[in-house]
Amino acid sequence: MESRLAEKALEHFVIERKRYEITPLIQGYINHSFKIADAGQPKYLLQHLNKNVFQDIETLMHNLQAILPYLYHKDYTSVDLMPTKARTPLYRDSEGEYWRLMTYVPESISYNTTNNRAIAKEAGRILGIFHRLLKDVPKAGLSETIPGFHSLEKRLTEFSDARKNASPTRIKKAEKWILLAEAIVKNIHSDIPSDLPLRICHNDTKLNNFLFSKETGKALCLIDLDTVMPGYFHCDFGDALRTLVNPSEEDEKDVTKISFNLSMADSFLKGLKESGLELTSAEKLALSYGAILMPFLHGIRALTDYLNNDLYYQIQYPDQNLDRSISLFTVAQKTLANKEELANSVGRILGK
Incomplete structure (x- = not known):
């Protein structure tokens, strides 16, 4: 049809x-x-x-x-x-x-996941070029296509509302992961600099929104531009990183397969450095926070959608949104455990 x-x-x-x-x-x-x-x-x-x-x-x-x-x-x-x-x-x-x-x-190709550090480096390079090219776009001329898209406060409010209205069956199935979400959010500190510059961001930089040349392996561009609007760089950084440091699919059911590969993060940072994009000291400080925030935000959105009977995301099987949330929360936990190492990599590769 x-x-x-x-x-x-x-x-x-x-x-x-x-x-x-x-x-x-x-x-x-x-x-x-x-x-x-x-x-x-x-x-x-x-x-x-x-x-x-x-x-x-x-x-x-x-x-x-x-x-x-x-x-x-x-x-x-x-x-x-x-x-x-x-x-x-x-x-x-x-x-x-x-x-x-x-x-x-x-002659382009995209990847859902990868273990290839060359792909990670190229993703960082093309993301930096994307931001470099859009730095002169008048921000006042662009509006939010989805208001509060990366607002943690908004997503937690939606989650709370979904819990109140969800069916007892879905609440019971998700009970363990609801408790996990509450535990993780307590460890997500929003002590990021207050002087972050507003940029034109992609806002949906998961790896499969990057196109690469089949012939050379070079990154070509970013696609799926419907969420391009004013935002903060640490969100684009964290959203891309979550699909690079973890080689598993977003709805991976076996959480033992989920990991945080610091060498992939280093390669991504090296590509970002190569792009010539200039970040402020405040933006660099916020990168580790963004790396934890973004998998958690996607996880809480998936869990909220599951409790709302799958109104937002397309699903291929009944519990896919629940599986997405479990996988994404696990990525957030793994990233949180590697926060200091990631911050050290940022300082070593991008400078202070």
């Missing part, structure tokens, strides 16, 4: 008229995405935007159009929005659903 809707939506964009191969992609948690290929060669990425998550689609697209011109650079692979026949960046179908078409980055 969804593929037929995608085929109809594709007809409304200004592209060559021909029979394309439309393949659903299941990697994303929020939007429904489709690879559009011509004779086996990927040409476009078609997305059905989730208006329940992104409740102001116009703002989202305004942000995207504002940043894309800044991402044209010899060191960064750009993507383009394809216009509709009405010369708009979005197509809205008869059901009020929003569709967007973007160019596909050829």
